[in-house]
Amino acid sequence: MAQNNSSPPSDFIREIIDEHLRTNRFQGRVATRFPPEPNGYLHIGHAKSVCLNFGIAAQYGGTCNLRMDDTDPTGENQEYVDSIIQDVKWLEFDWEDRLFYASDYYEQLYQHAVQLIKKGKAYVCSLNAAEIRDYRGTLTEPGKESPYRNRSMEENLDLFKRMRAGEFEDGAHVLRAKIDMASQNITMRDPVLYRIKRATHYRTGTKWCIYPMYDFAHCLSDSVEKITHSICTLEFENNRPLYDWILDQLNVESHPQQIEFARLNLSYTILSKRRLIELVGRGHVTGWDDPRMPTIAGMRRRGYTPEAIRNFCERIGVAKNDSLIDVALLDHCVRDDLNERAPRVMAVLNPLRVVIDHYPEGQTEEFDCPYHPQNPGMGSRKVPFSRDLYIEREDFLENPPKKFYRLAPGREVRLRYGYFIKCVSVVKDPKTGEVIEVHCTYDPETRSGFAPDGRKVDATIHWVSADHSLPAEVRLYDRLFRVANPLEEKSDFTEYLNEKSLEILKSCRVEPSLKGAAPGSQFQFERVGYFCVDLKDSFPGRLVFNRIVPLRDSWAKISEKKKK
Ligand code: ATP
Ligand code: MG
Numbered sequence: 001m002a003q004n005n006s007s008p009p010s011d012f013i014r015e016i017i018d019e020h021l022r023t024n025r026f027q028g029r030v031a032t033r034f035p036p037e038p039n040g041y042l043h044i045g046h047a048k049s050v051c052l053n054f055g056i057a058a059q060y061g062g063t064c065n066l067r068m069d070d071t072d073p074t075g076e077n078q079e080y081v082d083s084i085i086q087d088v089k090w091l092e093f094d095w096e097d098r099l100f101y102a103s104d105y106y107e108q109l110y111q112h113a114v115q116l117i118k119k120g121k122a123y124v125c126s127l128n129a130a131e132i133r134d135y136r137g138t139l140t141e142p143g144k145e146s147p148y149r150n151r152s153m154e155e156n157l158d159l160f161k162r163m164r165a166g167e168f169e170d171g172a173h174v175l176r177a178k179i180d181m182a183s184q185n186i187t188m189r190d191p192v193l194y195r196i197k198r199a200t201h202y203r204t205g206t207k208w209c210i211y212p213m214y215d216f217a218h219c220l221s222d223s224v225e226k227i228t229h230s231i232c233t234l235e236f237e238n239n240r241p242l243y244d245w246i247l248d249q250l251n252v253e254s255h256p257q258q259i260e261f262a263r264l265n266l267s268y269t270i271l272s273k274r275r276l277i278e279l280v281g282r283g284h285v286t287g288w289d290d291p292r293m294p295t296i297a298g299m300r301r302r303g304y305t306p307e308a309i310r311n312f313c314e315r316i317g318v319a320k321n322d323s324l325i326d327v328a329l330l331d332h333c334v335r336d337d338l339n340e341r342a343p344r345v346m347a348v349l350n351p352l353r354v355v356i357d358h359y360p361e362g363q364t365e366e367f368d369c370p371y372h373p374q375n376p377g378m379g380s381r382k383v384p385f386s387r388d389l390y391i392e393r394e395d396f397l398e399n400p401p402k403k404f405y406r407l408a409p410g411r412e413v414r415l416r417y418g419y420f421i422k423c424v425s426v427v428k429d430p431k432t433g434e435v436i437e438v439h440c441t442y443d444p445e446t447r448s449g450f451a452p453d454g455r456k457v458d459a460t461i462h463w464v465s466a467d468h469s470l471p472a473e474v475r476l477y478d479r480l481f482r483v484a485n486p487l488e489e490k491s492d493f494t495e496y497l498n499e500k501s502l503e504i505l506k507s508c509r510v511e512p513s514l515k516g517a518a519p520g521s522q523f524q525f526e527r528v529g530y531f532c533v534d535l536k537d538s539f540p541g542r543l544v545f546n547r548i549v550p551l552r553d554s555w556a557k558i559s560e561k562k563k564k
Contacts, residue, residue: 011318013052013259017060017229020257026228030062033227034088035069035102035218038080038202040273041288041295042087044309044330045264051313052261053231054093065225066095070103071217073201081202083288087296091306102221103203109212109220110164112250113175113194117156121249122193123149124159125176132174135181136189142182143189149178163196166209170196175210179245187238188245191215219243222256230256233263234322261318267327268479268498269294270486275493284497285480289536291546292480292501302477303522303532303548308337324485332555334548338522338530343371343378346416346462347510347525347545349474351390353437353466356421359387364468367447369417381513385418388466390509392527395461396438398426405458407438414460416526420446462526469509472543474531476503508545516540522548 010018020026032053036046057064066088070076088095116122125148127135137143151159163173175194183189193216198209219242222230230243237260247255264271270279271294279285279293288295291302299309312333316325346369364386371378391407400408407413412422419442427437445452478501486493514523522532529550538544 009314009317012320013229013231013261013318014056014059016257016259017056020228021060025257029226029228030057030060031065031226031228032057032062032231033065033067033100033222033225035067035221036084037069037072037076038078038084039072039075040080040277041083041297043271043273043276043294043296044266044299044312045271045294046087047091047296047309048264048313048316048318049231049233050088050091050093051310052318054095055314056229056231062228063098064093064095065098065100065227067100067102067221067225069214069218069221070101070201070203071212071214073197073199073211077202083297087300090296090300091309098225100221100225101203102217103201105217105221105224106204106208106212108224109217110210112220113160113212113216114157115250116177116193116246117153117160117175119249120153121178122156122175123151123178124156124163124173125149125190125192126173128171132192136186137181139186143186145181146176146190149190160194163194163210164208166198168196170198172196177242177246179242185238185241187215187242191242215239215242216246219246219256219258220250220252223247223252223254226254227256230258232258232260234260234320235263236260260320262320262322264316265322265324265485266294266330267324267484268481269327270481270493272487275487278494282494284494291475292477294480300520301535301546303338303520303530303546304334305337305341305522308334311337326555326558327479328553328555328558331549332553335530335551335553338524338548340375342522342524342530344369344373344524344526345371345381345511345514346383346464347472347474347508347514347528347531348390348392348462348464348469349505349508349525349528350393351507351509352393352396352435354389354391354421354463355437355439356387356389356442357424357439358441361387363387364465367417381511383417383511383513384465384468385415386465386467389415389463390466390469391438391461391463395459396423396435398435406461407440407459412443412457414446414449414457416460416462417449418447418463419443420451420457462528464509464511466509468512470512470515470543472508472510472514472545474505474508474545474547475534476505476547477501478503510543510545514543517543524551527551 034050034053054064125146135144174192176190179188181189194210240258289297289301312330364384366382368380369383370380396407409423421440421442425439426435429436481496482498483496486496517533519533519535530548531545534544
């Protein structure tokens with residue numbers, strides 16, 4: 001089970017649990033669950049819920065179930081189930097043998113509905129959907145009772161049985177709870193519990209043509225599993241009285257406590273499965289695992305680590321009020337983690353050829369370069385040096401402005417782990433005037449990185465040997481949206497997609513040690529950022545890297561400013 005070193009700070013949910021433990025409300029048990037509907041891939045908002053539910057179970061020595069809340073046949077499928085299982089595992093949480101499906105409870109749920117009818121607490125209503133809506137009333141006006149509300153128990157039982165048997169068209173009848181059409185809480189105005197829907201369910205096939213509504217299935221599934229704390233997001237606050245009502249009427253053995261917390265909203269992205277499905281379906285991204293997607297699958301492919309995501313979820317904590325979390329905090333957590341674990345290597349994204357004029361042609365020497373300057377345990381690798389090199393195009397300027405300290409005509413700089421070099425001339429493209437080659441001298445006395453005469457240089461730049469380096473494609477990812485909160489804007493959210501969210505660089509050069517780099521492995525390209533070998537498109541001989549995050553940390557600046 002995943003655990004971060006520090007114990008999570010307390011929050012209002014943990015305080016409630018502490019209180020329940022003090023009062024022995026659940027005989028000292030803590031049982032939670034993570035209940036996704038398999039109608040899409042999990043996103044970082046779900047990760048927050050996963051970390052919360054599994055984290056609480058681990059902290060209190062309890063259990064956390066994984067339950068597919070699969071009570072709506074449309075849109076649910078096995079691919080989504082498989083992805084959810086893979087993602088929760090990847091986050092390093094363990095449900096042991098407690099993987100459950102709400103669809104396994106269909107018969108039990110049906111029997112509970114029959115019980116409600118027998119108690120006079122549910123009835124078959126034959127109004128159509130629009131009429132039900134009309135009768136429901138508004139926030140300021142009470143609803144009207146259905147003309148079918150007072151059907152006899154026998155008639156209700158008979159109709160409900162025949163609904164199940166497939167005697168009626170979709171929508172002809174529904175089963176409703178008999179509560180209070182004048183309730184202040186609209187959810188309590190005789191909510192629908194079952195509807196007729198002829199659809200093939202990915203697990204139960206065509207066995208059923210009636211399906212329970214979420215509110216009915218959810219609380220009873222929690223109860224069947226003897227959940228103690230049913231943690232969900234704030235939009236279900238109004239459903240809590242219904243949840244409690246159903247469990248009370250049925251006098252079930254186990255009555256969980258529902259607790260609501262604010263869902264995660266993250267700037268410059270969207271956390272809604274419905275919207276994410278649209279992005280995938282309309283081809284705005286390459287799939288659920290597009291590295292720009294806020295899905296777990298996308299973040300895994302992007303190169304984020306499970307530790308970074310868990311750490312982020314812990315840092316944002318849980319609250320009762322909705323807020324928009326700055327995506328820079330997520331980047332910060334990713335960077336923090338990769339700073340520790342990612343080996344340093346050299347790669348040049350926009351190569352500019354450098355020729356060391358008086359270095360013998362065909363000669364090669366190797367520099368021993370540590371993988372991590374602060375962690376010698378990570379070892380080192382040999383980096384070849386030769387006459388022809390590549391440096392980053394932006395590390396050279398023919399006419400440097402003040403404060404540009406890198407390579408320029410007449411200027412000396414240090415090559416990372418190597419010699420001092422000094423620019424003596426440039427070769428230009430006769431047509432465009434663009435500098436295409438920089439000629440330098442090198443000082444053989446500076447191999448240690450320092451000059452024996454004590455002279456200093458103002459910059460150290462990264463490089464690769466032209467003939468030894470490997471070609472690579474590098475994909476630079478940026479935010480998926482141009483605006484912080486695309487769903488709050490006037491137009492359709494897809495209008496605000498960032499067209500520059502992906503830039504593909506095809507002529508990058510990376511040091512030869514990356515030849516066999518495993519798909520998914522992460523590196524720091526010195527001075528550039530963190531990158532990972534793409535899980536799908538990278539092969540030996542055709543390396544593809546994804547930029548995970550650039551090196552610069554805008555979050556550190558933001559939090560600095562906030563402190564002031
Ligand atoms: P979406 O709104 O993206 O479609 P959902 O709530 O319909 O998500 P579910 O599969 O029902 O998706 O979610 C499973 C669990 O994850 C629920 O308990 C839900 O409350 C929680 N969850 C979903 N989105 C978030 C979020 N943004 N922040 C925190 N928890 C979330
Ligand atoms: Mg939901």
